[in-house]
Amino acid sequence: MTPPQVPGARLRYGRVALALSFFVQGAVFALLVTRIPAIQVRYGISDGLLPAFLAAVPVLAGVGSVGTEHLVKRVSPKTVLRCVQPVVCLALLAVGAVGSLAQVAVALAVFGLTVGALDASMNMLGVSLQRAYGRSIMLGFHAAYSLGGIVGASLAWVGAHGQLPLWWLYGPVVAVSVPLVLLSGRWLAGRGDEDGGDERPGRPAAGVGSPVAMRLLLPLCLVMAFAYIGDSTVSNWSAKYLQDVLGSSEQLATVPYNVYMVMTLFGRTVGDLGVRRFGPAPVVRTGTVVAAVGFAVVAAAPDAWVGMVGFTLLGLGLCVIVPQTFAAAGRYAVERHGPQASDPTIARLNIFNYVGFLIGSPLVGALGDAWSYRGAMLVPMVLVLVTLVYARSFGSSSARYGDDHERPRTVDVGRGSNGL
Template identity: 55%
Template sequence: MTPSEITPRLRQARSALLFSYVAQGAVFALLVTRIPGIQTQYKISDGMLPIFLAAVPILAGVGSISMEHVVKKTSPRAVLRVVQPLVCLTLLGVGLGDQMWEAAVALAAFGLAVGGLDASQAMSAVALQHRYGRERSIMQAFYAAFSLGGIIGASLAWTQVHFKLSLLTMFGSVGVVVALSVLVAGRWYAGPEELGRAVEEATEAANRSIPWKPLLPLCLAMCVAYIGDATVSNWAAKYLQEGLHSSDQMTTVPYNAYMVVMLVGRLLGDSRVQSWGSVRTVRLGAAVCALGFLLVAVSPGAWIAVAAFAVVGLGISVIVPQVFAAGGRLFPKDSDAAVARLNIFNYVGFLVGAPLVGGLAGAMGYRIAMLVPMVLILAVFAVSKAFGPSAVQQPAADTVAV
């Protein structure tokens, strides 16, 4: 589609979906930055906390897979209009109770709903990309919008602690306001009239049979990057609270710093790739991320730890987009199928990272636990050649997929 064919209605749909990503980032950040407060309110032990945190991505995966079938019978717009307000209301549910079983129910509902939200948002984004055409990439903007939402959500968490508001007050007010906002924005989500067959084309592309083997190095890079991301989102606040004995207010700051630098890194990432090339950019990103986690582990105080988590964000910000870009180069005719497979390892990284780092923190302390993602991210060096200009040709029609 040429710029002249991109209608005002299509631009409105893109803007509405960008707002949806901002809203998702804000809700997610508000929840994860207040894990210490949730743990206190529900009296969840340190031993049980990793189990709770591991259950959320598992249920998100279930919700994502289940919602894909619902989308096929309805549309991404219809699902998105329903599940995103539900995610906001589950945030309200997390603030309501004080018994452990209530936390389990609320977080389970959040996991299932956010998985459905993830799937419907991704399908809408990919369909819009199809309509805009491959010559104009709009996907990076959605990642940046999520980061912007994360900054807003972490800032709201700081406000909640600073003004000594209850979780119910903050989660409830944010949940209701964001739910109403996305209900309004839902009027402009792209539907069949704007997308045409774009959803079906994207789904057909994602379901095409392509071999796994060329993608495995990129899958590994995606997995370790999201282990690092899961470490920051799930354990940064706890590390400052228990490892560095920081105030509750201070525990909300590291994720905010991480997302601010992540946003800047994503906005400037394309220029770095053009100057340095993909392989060098990814290697440098992995080295910076590892350095960040090392600084986190040895930080003598809270503010140095905050700066170290920001360094982690700078490193990770360039890896994930380049994973998707490299997958597209490997399979230029089936880039959507490659992206769909690589995106699975987002969940794998969260599923591994949350309990692994939490379990080690309980057994050996947070400083030792923070060295684990530092070591794992260095695996990117071993597979970095996979990010270079692809020597792999599009597989022939008679190639048997693994």
């Protein structure tokens, strides 16, 4: 079977294919991070060495994102995604199947480098498809990622509960995921689809130019980093906070992150409707306030159940910020430098995903040890509130997608330099 030639059908198939890529990536990443204790035990990684291993993955992912900024000048983001996503899946399998510390270090390095390229290329295509649709669909792709994360974390729980070896857990997932992404990759929609202009090896991608200057992109970069500081605070500290500070049982302490992920999925599923109705800036402002309230509730919670209410609000609030930050960067790049600037701008912004991830957990841990964990929860709250200062960066009324603000639907994927 070949991809459909009708432009509207090509967009629909491309949207489904990209959502599958987001879903698979969410599941694969969750399977890695939720089984870190088992990885540490399997390879005898010391407590002193483990932070270096964990930090290396986002650092190398940032390197991969930087490389993708330059790579998309030669090939399309679609080609990058199709090449690196199977490698990400196979790297996960290698993490669970290799036999030595040196080998797992190499597997994690490959995972980090390729996951940076994958994150960047997926969001490039998401922004491109949103422009082609003429309405907000970016949150839906990230909802697929959240759903994949829930599925991956659930499979990891099954593996831990059944005491399965890592390769037994990862093997079936990779055996399903690799053929799925290879098949669905044929349906991805990107610029140059009609004439194949940016798919030919060694030929510069049509219409790819310089990204927006960092000084102009800085507000969105800060928003991205602060959102991921908030997210990493929840993922790394919610269980410890509930158990050590709020006195919950060990079993109850596992619940907040699951609730957070479910609310993230819910918020992203309905978030596109809010953007279409009210525009991106009001949705981001609302999400920011809800997230800040969530951190405040967590910091002041008298018991574990109130604390879980705070983590629920955090999932509902933080979930809209990152997808809309990517969308805003794409719009700004197009408005300022034309369609050719969007892809490298997205790659540059994506680096701050990993900056926030690297900073968040050590920051809260250091503040918690030196001060108090309740007080530490107020720091990401303040950082997230900075988003309100930069809310206008998410677009004026003329830039809104949806309903009263929606421009006529266009098919601008696949028109070479005039496409994105």
